[in-house]
Amino acid sequence: MKKRLILSILGLFLVSCSEYQKAFKSEDTEVKKEVAKKMYDKQKYSKAIRLYEIIAPVYKGKSGEEEMSYSFGMSYYNTKQYYLAAYQLEGFASSYPKDPRAEEAFFLSAKCFAELSPTxxxxxxxxDKAIFKMQEFIDRYPNSTYMAQANAIAKDLRVKLERKAFEVAKQYxxxxxxxxxxxxxDIFLSDFPGTVFKEEALFLKLDSAFQLAINSVPSKMQERLNNAKGAYQSLVKFKGDSKFKSKADVMLEQIDKELQQFSKS
Structure with a gap:
């Protein structure tokens, strides 16, 4: 029984391969289209893609293009060829906006750009492009069943931009x-007022202001000390129980101590 099962599976595999090879070599585009759909339905996406790439230009604007365009895009998506999938799925959604799969295609197209977003x-x-595309989807389909996913992806992308800008400032x-x-x-906090990195950014701004002040030439020290004190106040105003408060308090104590010499003079 086991041997028969193996032979049966092997036979089906060879028939499938033979069918695909014949279709690939055939001059008949209808045969190619039918076999491409079979390969797609069997989740053999790479084989489907090879056939779709040959026949897609032939069916441009003709009957059968709609179904093929969707399957073509999904084949790219399922093989993680995200640049090609984004282009194909967005094209499908734009060409066939009334198709019940247009919403899904547009969402997956935007998701492809998110997948292409680097570290x-x-x-x-x-x-930036992924955020634009995802926002475009959100605006176009405000009641979409994909809305929660779309918002979550957009949020993650924005946090990535925030972190990039934060790390640049932190490096200085x-x-x-x-x-x-x-x-x-200052630029970072202005560009991203609601950033998840705000507390640390305010503390590091204080640290920078403090370090600049205590290492200043006398003629600039008072102004810079007052600037550092303002940075401290911004931090505690934002979060009175900040995890950086003990370090910030040590800085404030030294700032006030240094400022006393200027009040005496």
Whole structure:
């Protein structure tokens, strides 16, 4: 029985391969289309793609293009060829907006761009594009069943942009360029007022202001100390029980101590 089952499976496999090879070599585009659909239904997406790539231009604007266009795009998506999938699925959704699968196709197209978004440390051009595409989907289908997923993906993408900008500002603090760090944190907080990194950004801005002040020449020290004190106040105003408060309090104590010499003079 076991041997018969193996032979049966092998026979089906050989028939499937033979059918595919014949279709691939055939000049008949209808045969190619039928076998491509069979390959798609069997989740043999790579084989389906090879056939679709040949016949897609032939069916442009003709009967059968709608079904083929969707299957073609989903084949790319299921093989994680996200650039091609995004293009094909967006094209399907735009060409056939009344098709019941258009909403899904448009969402998956936007999701493809999110999949192409690199880690935060790299150039974020693709992330900007992904946010734009996902927002476009949200605007087009405000009542979509995919809305929760779309919002979650968009949020993750925005956090990635926030982290990129935050790490750039943080790097200035790390290398000791405290004047540039303050400017970078000001820009960061202005661009991303609701950022998840706000507490740490406010503390690092304080740290940069503090380091710049206590290492200043006398003629600039008072102004910079007052600036650092303002940075402290911004931190505790934002979060009075900040996890950085004990370190911030130590800085404030030294700031006030240094400022006393100016009040005496």
């Amino acid at each position: 935060y440390s790299l150039d974020q051009t693709e992330t 603090n790390t290398i000791g360029d405290h004047k540039a760090a303050q400017v970078a944190f």
